[in-house]
Amino acid sequence: STLITVGEYQKRLGGAERELLQTSAATFLTPLRNFLEGDWRTISKERRLMENRRLDLDICKARLKKAKQAEAKAAAATAFQETRPRNCVLSASASALLSEEVDKAEHDLRVAQTEFDRQAEVTRLLLEGISSTH
Template sequence: MMISRFQKERKVLNSKRLDLDACKSRLKKAKTMETTTAGNSRTTGGFTVEQAEADLRVAQAEFDKQAEITKLLLEGIQSAHNSQLKCLRDFVEAQMMFYAQAHQYMADLQRELSGPNSADSLYDDTGFSSQPPPQQ
């Protein structure tokens, strides 16, 4: 969910960057046209340098805003990743402890079962264990 939102915002950021690049090109073209028509009108093919500069400021502000949104989402993904990694490490540690304890119980049981006369010492004449069950 978070990654798909980040991808969407990244596409918007790319679109804003393209808009910004187009505004920079229009400003450059307007300035070039202004110098070639020096002194005539400040209008250059329907665009004035002032209008191109205003468009550039708006495009830059939109790009900066979108860049901040994208950055915040990326930081959120990193934070979520770190949290999930911690949970995974905790789970692995718990699993290792569980299996180590199970291994120890099985090793103890194996020693009990492989001792001399283990079957005779565990059960009395009735077939029930004469020893109390192991405490955990």
């Protein structure tokens, strides 16, 4: 009689354990696996893209800073060399090149900033999607 009672409780305990495993797999493990295989991959990819855009933006900022410094240095040198006509012509063409380089650097910076902002928005939306679905 005691062995029968222990056997019945063992059977009920085994059923409860099996139900726990099935429930936890269905409600936790499967959604976690789906998230890791789907959303997480997408978010990681977009995050890497955003990091690359940030690096591009940093490069453009540094290039613009160097171009502006070179332009300012050339402007100071031009003011010093204006006493000689030949140097004045050379300085004017160099100044025009530097000004063009600054304009290009500013344009590249605007493009990089736009791309970074767009990528940051995409990443932000994906991260907001996580909190609403998981």
